[in-house]
Amino acid sequence: xxxxxxxxxxxxxxxxxxxDNISVYKKLxxxxxxxxxxxxxxxxxxxxxxxxxxxxxxxxxxAEGHDDLPRTMANVPTMFxxxxxxxxxxxxxxxxxxxxxxxSGIDSxxxxxxxxxxxxxxxxxxxxxxxxxFIECEPDSPFLQIGELKYGKPMLDRTLQWNTTLDEVVKVxxxxxxxxxxxxxxxxxPLDLIVVPSDRKKQIVKTRIEPEDAYFDLLSDEWGRRLHExxxxxPDPPFLPxxxxx
Amino acid sequence: xxxxxxxxxxxxxxxxxxxDNISVYKKLxxxxxxxxxxxxxxxxxxxxxxxxxxxxxxxxxxAEGHDDLPRTMANVPTMFxxxxxxxxxxxxxxxxxxxxxxxSGIDSxxxxxxxxxxxxxxxxxxxxxxxxxFIECEPDSPFLQIGELKYGKPMLDRTLQWNTTLDEVVKVxxxxxxxxxxxxxxxxxPLDLIVVPSDRKKQIVKTRIEPEDAYFDLLSDEWGRRLHExxxxxPDPPFLPxxxxx
Numbered sequence: 352x353x354x355x356x357x358x359x360x361x362x363x364x365x366x367x368x369x370x371d372n373i374s375v376y377k378k379l380x381x382x383x384x385x386x387x388x389x390x391x392x393x394x395x396x397x398x399x400x401x402x403x404x405x406x407x408x409x410x411x412x413x414a415e416g417h418d419d420l421p422r423t424m425a426n427v428p429t430m431f432x433x434x435x436x437x438x439x440x441x442x443x444x445x446x447x448x449x450x451x452x453x454x455s456g457i458d459s460x461x462x463x464x465x466x467x468x469x470x471x472x473x474x475x476x477x478x479x480x481x482x483x484x485f486i487e488c489e490p491d492s493p494f495l496q497i498g499e500l501k502y503g504k505p506m507l508d509r510t511l512q513w514n515t516t517l518d519e520v521v522k523v524x525x526x527x528x529x530x531x532x533x534x535x536x537x538x539x540x541p542l543d544l545i546v547v548p549s550d551r552k553k554q555i556v557k558t559r560i561e562p563e564d565a566y567f568d569l570l571s572d573e574w575g576r577r578l579h580e581x582x583x584x585x586p587d588p589p590f591l592p593x594x595x596x597x
Numbered sequence: 598x599x600x601x602x603x604x605x606x607x608x609x610x611x612x613x614x615x616x617d618n619i620s621v622y623k624k625l626x627x628x629x630x631x632x633x634x635x636x637x638x639x640x641x642x643x644x645x646x647x648x649x650x651x652x653x654x655x656x657x658x659x660a661e662g663h664d665d666l667p668r669t670m671a672n673v674p675t676m677f678x679x680x681x682x683x684x685x686x687x688x689x690x691x692x693x694x695x696x697x698x699x700x701s702g703i704d705s706x707x708x709x710x711x712x713x714x715x716x717x718x719x720x721x722x723x724x725x726x727x728x729x730x731f732i733e734c735e736p737d738s739p740f741l742q743i744g745e746l747k748y749g750k751p752m753l754d755r756t757l758q759w760n761t762t763l764d765e766v767v768k769v770x771x772x773x774x775x776x777x778x779x780x781x782x783x784x785x786x787p788l789d790l791i792v793v794p795s796d797r798k799k800q801i802v803k804t805r806i807e808p809e810d811a812y813f814d815l816l817s818d819e820w821g822r823r824l825h826e827x828x829x830x831x832p833d834p835p836f837l838p839x840x841x842x843x
Contacts, residue, residue, distance in 0.1 A: 501747030505776035510824055518833045526828065530751035546837065558836045566835050577827035578756055582772065585819050587764045589812050590804045591792065 352494040352507070352524055353476040356517035357548040358466050361524045362393045363532070365539040379543040381557075382408060383424035388469040389555070390424050390433055391545055395498030396461035396481070403444035404437070404461070412439055430475040434465050438483030445481075462497040467547070474549055502534040503527035517548060522570065525560075529571045540564070598740040598753075598770055599722040602763035603794040604712050607770045608639045609778070611785040625789040627803075628654060629670035634715040635801070636670050636679055637791060641744030642707035642727070649690035650683070650707070658685060676721040680711050684729030691727075708743040713793070720795055748780040749773035763794060768816065771806075775817045786810070 352359045362379035376398060383390040394401040411421025420426060427433045441461065452459050463479040476488035478495040488495050490513040496504065506527045511520065521544070531538050539562075546556040560567050598605045608625035622644060629636040640647040657667025666672060673679045687707065698705050709725040722734035724741040734741050736759040742750065752773045757766065767790070778784045785808075792802040806813050 501780070502751050504780050505748050505751070506824075508779055509776075509821055510828055518837055519828060521834050521837065522828055522831055525834070530755075533754050534747070534750050544836075554838050556837060566832075570831055573831050574827065575755055577823075577830060578752075581820065581823035581827055582756055582765060582768055584823065585768055585816055586812075588767050588771070590790075591764055591767065591802060592800050 352511060352520050353466070353474060353488045354493050354511070354513050354515050354517070354520050355490075355549065356515070356520065357546060357550075357553075358474045358476060359517070359520050359524055359547075360391055360393055360464065360466055360543075360545045361528060362543050363528065363538045364541050364543060365537060366398050367537050370536070373537075373539075375541065377543065379545065380405060381545075383467075385425070388425075388467065389547060390430075390465070390467035390469070392437070393464040393466075393497065394461060395463075397459045400441075400444050400448065400459050400461045403447060404440050407440040407443055408437065412436060412443070428469070430465075430467060430469055430472060430477070433467075433469070434477045434479065434485050434487075437463065437465055438479060438485060441479065441481075441483045464495055464497055474547060499531055499535050499538050503531040506530060517546065521546060525567060525570055526574050529567075529574065540567070542567075598757060598766050599712070599720060599734045600739050600758070600763070600766050601736075601760050601795065602766065603792060603796075603799075604720040604722060605763070605766050605770055605793075606637055606639055606710065606712055606789075606791045607774060608789050609774065609784045610787050610789060611783060612644050613783050616782070619783075619785075621787065623789065625791065626651060627791075629713075631671070634671075634713065635793060636676075636711070636713035636715070638683065639710040639712075639743065640707060641709075643705045646687075646690050646694065646705050646707045649693060650686050653686040653689055654683065658682060658689070674715070676711075676713060676715055676718060676723070679713075679715070680723045680725065680731050680733075683709065683711055684725060684731060687725065687727075687729045710741055710743055720793060745777055745781050745784050749777040752776060763792065767792060771813060771816055772820050775813075775820065786813070788813075 360379055364375045364377060365373060366376040367373045378394050380392045382392050408424060411423035414421050422436055424433060427436055445459065448459060460481040462481060464476065465479060466476040468474045476495060477485045478497065479485040493513050494507050494511055506523060511523050515523065528542060540560060541562060542560040544558050544560060606625055610621045610623060611619060612622040613619045625639045626637065628638050654670060657669040660667050668682055670679060673682055691705065694705065706727040708727060710722065711725060712722040714720045722741060723731045724743065725731040739759050740753050740757055752769060757769050761769065774788060786806060787808060788806040790804050790806060
C-alpha cells in the first residue's frame with residue numbers, strides 16, 4: 352500500500368507444497384538498506400524461482416561496461432532501474448530451471464512487489480509479473496496485491512485512499528490479511544510488516560506479527576464484532592413483509 | 598444461504614463473452630412451483646450449456662419404466678432425487694455439444710445451486726459441480742456459492758450463522774454481492790432474489806433489484822460508511838511509534 356503518508360508492505364510466511372506440506376518461509380525481503388536507499392521485495396509463487404532470483408540479485412547481474420561493477424540493488428540509480436533489474440534477474444532465474452521443468456507441468460510462476468526509495472526520489476511501489484514486466488502503483492488505486500488477492504481486495508477497494516493516515520493504512524492491511532487467512536488455509540501468520548513513512552524524519556518500522564499476537568487477535572475480534580453491528584444497523588430490506596422480522 | 602429461518606437465493610444477471618460483449622440474462626430460475634413443491638436453480642458458467650440443461654429438464658428425462666412418465670422436476674419425489682436428475686441432465690447437455698466443442702479450447706463448464714423443498718421435506722440446498730456430482734449445504738457452513746465467489750466470501754464467512762434471522766441473511770447476501778460487484782465488472786445488477794421462509798405460513802418473496810434500486814444504494818453507502826467507522830474505532834497498532842499518529 353502506497354499512500355501520501357508512506358509505504359506499507361505486508362506479507363504472510365506460509366509456503367505449501369500441497370495441503371500436507373506447509374512451512375514458514377520469509378516472503379518479504381530487504382534487498383538494499385543504506386543511507387541513500389531502501390529497497391524491499393515481496394514474493395508470491397514458486398519458492399525455488401524466488402530463491403534463485405534473490406541469489407542472482409545478491410551476486411549482481413553482469414556489468415554493462417568493461418570496467419563497471421556488477422549491477423546490484425546497491426548501485427542502481429533509480430527505483431525504475433531497480434524494477435528493470437529485478438525483471439532481468441527473474442528472466443535469468445526462469446531460464447536456469449527451464450530445461451529441468453520443461454514438460455513437467457510444474458507451475459514455476461512468480462509475482463513480486465518491489466517497493467522503496469533511492470536518493471532523493473519518492474517512495475515507489477511496483478508489481479512485477481512472471482514475465483518480468485511491471486506496473487507502478489498510482490494514487491487512484493493506492494495498493495497492489497500478489498498471490499491470493501481476491502478475499503482481501505474488497506476491504507482495500509472500499510476503505511483505502513491516497514490520504515488515509517499511516518496508522519489506518521496498517522489497520523486496513525491487517526484486516527485484509529485477516530479476511531484472507533480466514534478463507535484460505537494456505538495464507539497464515541506470522542505476518543511480516545514494514546512501514547516506511549514518507550517523512551524521512553519519521554522512524555521506519557519492521558515487525559513480525561506472530562501466531563499469538565495479542566493486537567492482531569484484538570483487531571480480528573473487534574472487526575468481526577463491528578461488522579455484525581454495522582450489518583444490524585442497516586435498515587431492513589423494504590421488500591420483505593413485516594412478519595419476516597423477528 | 599440456508600439458515601434456520603429459511604432459504605435465500607441471490608444471483609446477478611450479467612453474462613459476458615468478453616469485456617466488450619455484456620448482456621442481461623436470468624441466472625436464477627424456478628424449475629417447479631406447485632402446492633407440494635418449490636424448486637429453484639441458479640447457474641454460473643457457460644450460458645449455452647445452461648440453456649440446454651433447462652430445456653432438457655423442461656422436456657423431462659426418459660422414463661425409467663415402460664409406462665412411466667418422463668422424469669421432471671414436477672414429479673421427482675425428493676430434493677435428493679431432483680439433484681440427481683439435474684446432474685443427469687447436465688451430463689446430457691455436455692454430451693450433446695461435446696463433438697462441437699471438441700478441441701476448440703472453449704470453456705463449457707457450469708456450476709449450479711439447486712434449492713427448494715418437496716412435500717413435507719425440509720428446505721435443502723445443493724451445489725452441483727460441472728461433472729454432475731453435488732454437495733449439500735449443512736448448518737456448520739450455512740451457505741454455498743458459485744461463480745465469482747472469493748470477493749464476497751469473507752463477509753459470509755464472518756457474519757452468517759445458522760441462527761441468523763432471515764432479514765439479516767438477506768442483508769449479508771446483498772452486502773456480499775456489493776463487494777463482488779465493486780471488484781469484478783462481470784458481476785452486475787439487476788440482482789434476482791428469492792426468499793423462502795422455513796415457516797410455510799410465511800410469504801415467499803421473489804424480487805428483482807434493478808440498477809437504480811434505492812434500498813441497495815442505501816445499503817452500499819451505509820455499509821461503506823460503517824466500515825470506515827469500524828476501522829477507525831479499532832485501537833492503533835502498538836508497534837507504530839506515537840509520532841506516526843496524525
